[in-house]
Each structure stands twice: as C-alpha cells, then as structure tokens.
Amino acid sequence: MPVELSDPVAAVRRFNRFYTPAIGLLKNGYLETPYTAAEGRALYEIGKGDGVTAKTIGEITGLDAGYLSRIVARLERDGVIAREPAANDRRSTLLRLTPHGAEIFEAFDRRSSALVEGLIAGLSGAERARLVEAVETVQELLGPDKTPAPVTLRLHRPGDMGWITERHGLNYAREYGWNGHIEAVTARICADFLDGYDPALERCWIAERGGERLGCVFLVKDEVPGVARLRLLMLEPAARGLGLGRRLVEECVAFARAAGYREIVLWTHAVLTAARAIYAATGFELEETWTHDDFGAPEVSETWRLRL
Incomplete structure (x- = not known):
C-alpha cells in the first residue's frame, strides 16, 4: 500500500525498516568484524580523524558519553587504538x-564500500544520479544544521496552472468537503487567464521555497473598467502561519496601484476564515453575501472590495 504524502512519519519508518537490514545493522558482527555498528562508527571517525578526541566523536555521532567511553575502552584493549596527549593541550587526549588498528580499519572501510556498491550494482547511470540527489535531499531536510530556504514569489511558468487546479481540488475537498465543482471553477479561471493574459494589467504569483510550490494568487482585469479582481488565493497546509497569505495579497495590492486600478474586488466564502482575516487586515471591506450549494452543501459566499 503506498504511503500518502501527508504521512511522512510512516514513510521514514518504512525506509528505516528497509535500510537497516540492507546494510547489515541488525547483525551481531557489523561488516564481518567482531564490532557492533556503533563501535564501527566510532572506529571510522578515529580512522578518518588522524587524532581526534572522544568528545569530538560524541558530537559527530550523538553517542552517549558513557557508552562511547566503553567503546573506546574496548578498542584500546583490543589494541586497535591508542591514546596520546594533544600537542596544544596536555589535558586533552x-x-x-x-x-x-589501521589494518582492521582498512578492511572495515573496504567492506563498507563493497556493501554499498553491491546495493547499487544494478542501477543505471541515470538511476544512480537520482539516488545521489535523493540521499542529498534527505540530508538537507533532516540534517541538524538545516536552515529553511527563503520563500520567494515568482510569476507563473508552464505547469503551474495544472498544479493550481489540482491543489485547489485536493485541499478544499480534504478541509471543507467540497465537491469537484471547485476544481472545474479553478480550471476555468486558469484557462481564461492564460488565454487572455495581459502582462501590463494581470499577474499570477507562485510562492515557492527550494523549488517547492507553496501557494498562489491571481490579479486579473474585472469586467468593469478600472477594477481588478483578486482570485485563487491558496496556501498549502505546511505553508500556513508564515505570513505568506498576507504577503501574496499585499503583492496584488501593490501591483494594482502601480497598474492604475482604482479598486480591487474579490469573491470568497465565510468558511475561509484565515483568508477573510487577511482581506480585512489589508483594508478590504465586506460588501455583499449570498448562499449557494455549487460545492455540494450550502456555503455563504462573499464579495469584498478595496478602494485604492
């Protein structure tokens, strides 16, 4: 059964169940040595470090200080490692x-590389490139020093309209139980925008972080001259609470002023409380309400207007 995108915990746990036996972590002797995986990890850091403290190993590996002390003691008893005072600090070892130990480490390192090479032996060049990209993405997303990439607003590109239509259909169905008519409405708005796009007076902004789309908004010409219409403000659930919705609306207002519009009008629903709060905070005023059941159940629709 495929894991849904909304359940990353299950996906990571499933990967862990696959990967730990694949690299031999569940065996008594790791990589055909008398040592456990944790002992092998400490051995690796000592072998690659060319003089490293136990404290540094603990910081790199996250091993408990007491457990690491027992590992170091065993490796020392086995004649694999030796202690020596640091030249710049006689209190440090x-x-x-x-x-x-160098012989053991060389065999250990060679077996580790051979194990991984065996795992990827059947992959083509393109598949290996995909694997490298995926592994680097995992490190980037889950690494301890991860800094979120900035959110940028850009203009629409090929493929964006399909994404906007899909995400409106999925998000509104999940959160409000709306039927497929919302997807049809969204698709028509997107098609009309592309067919009649006037870059001097219209815009579609996509909010993006690290290449991932997080939200969108449109500003288009209304049927009434001098009036712009704000449409399809939407944020992915993971992007909410960042002030991004207000940023998108403010972008629309700034563009409308620069383009010479005198008003912005929009259509929304009473149930969309977060969006309504953004409109009110930006200066829009509620002008009209009515009820319809186009999305499967009675919903209170609203018209809001901002005079520029």
Missing part, C-alpha cells in the same frame, strides 16, 4: 589507530 587524542585517539589514533595503532598499526594493527
């Missing part, structure tokens, strides 16, 4: 491989 560095860990290095012994000649015997």
Whole structure:
C-alpha cells in the first residue's frame, strides 16, 4: 500500500525498516568484524580523524558519553587504538589507530564500500544520479544544521496552472468537503487567464521555497473598467502561519496601484476564515453575501472590495 504524502512519519519508518537490514545493522558482527555498528562508527571517525578526541566523536555521532567511553575502552584493549596527549593541550587526549588498528580499519572501510556498491550494482547511470540527489535531499531536510530556504514569489511558468487546479481540488475537498465543482471553477479561471493574459494589467504569483510550490494568487482585469479582481488565493497546509497569505495579497495590492486600478474586488466564502482575516487586515471591506450549494452543501459566499 503506498504511503500518502501527508504521512511522512510512516514513510521514514518504512525506509528505516528497509535500510537497516540492507546494510547489515541488525547483525551481531557489523561488516564481518567482531564490532557492533556503533563501535564501527566510532572506529571510522578515529580512522578518518588522524587524532581526534572522544568528545569530538560524541558530537559527530550523538553517542552517549558513557557508552562511547566503553567503546573506546574496548578498542584500546583490543589494541586497535591508542591514546596520546594533544600537542596544544596536555589535558586533552587524542585517539589514533595503532598499526594493527589501521589494518582492521582498512578492511572495515573496504567492506563498507563493497556493501554499498553491491546495493547499487544494478542501477543505471541515470538511476544512480537520482539516488545521489535523493540521499542529498534527505540530508538537507533532516540534517541538524538545516536552515529553511527563503520563500520567494515568482510569476507563473508552464505547469503551474495544472498544479493550481489540482491543489485547489485536493485541499478544499480534504478541509471543507467540497465537491469537484471547485476544481472545474479553478480550471476555468486558469484557462481564461492564460488565454487572455495581459502582462501590463494581470499577474499570477507562485510562492515557492527550494523549488517547492507553496501557494498562489491571481490579479486579473474585472469586467468593469478600472477594477481588478483578486482570485485563487491558496496556501498549502505546511505553508500556513508564515505570513505568506498576507504577503501574496499585499503583492496584488501593490501591483494594482502601480497598474492604475482604482479598486480591487474579490469573491470568497465565510468558511475561509484565515483568508477573510487577511482581506480585512489589508483594508478590504465586506460588501455583499449570498448562499449557494455549487460545492455540494450550502456555503455563504462573499464579495469584498478595496478602494485604492
């Protein structure tokens, strides 16, 4: 059964169940050595570090200090590592491989590379490139030093209208139980925008972060001269609470003023409380209400207007 996009916890847990046995983490001896995976991880940091403290290993691996101390003691008893004072701080002790430890580490490192090469042996060049991209994406998203990319607003591109239509249909169905008519309405608005697009007087903005679409809004010509219409303000659930909705609306207002419009009008629904709060905070005023059942159940529709 495929994991839904809305359940990342299940997806990560499923990957963990696949990957841990695939790389031998559940075996008693990791990579055909007498050591556990945690001991092998410490050995790797010592082998690659060329003189590293236990504290540094703990910071890199996240291993508990007491557990790490027992690992270091075992490796020392086995003659794999040796301690020596740090040249710049006699109170600090560095860990290095012994000649015997270097032999063990070389075999350990070679087996680790061979294991991974075996896993990817059947992949084509293109598939290997996809794998590298996916692994780097996981590191970027889950790494301890992850800094969220900035949210940018850009103009529409090919493919955006299909995404806007899909996300309106899915989000409104999930959150409000609306039927497929909302998707039909959205598709018509998108088609009309593309067919009659006037870049001097109209815009579609896509909010994006790290290449992922987070939301959208349109400003288009109304049937009444001098009046613009704000349409299809939408944010993905994960993008809410960032002030992005207001940013999109303010972008519409600034563009409308620069384009010479005298008013902006919009159609919304009473149930969309977050959007209504943004409109009110931006200076729009509620002008008219009525009820319809186009989306499967009675909904209170509203017209809001902003005089520029």
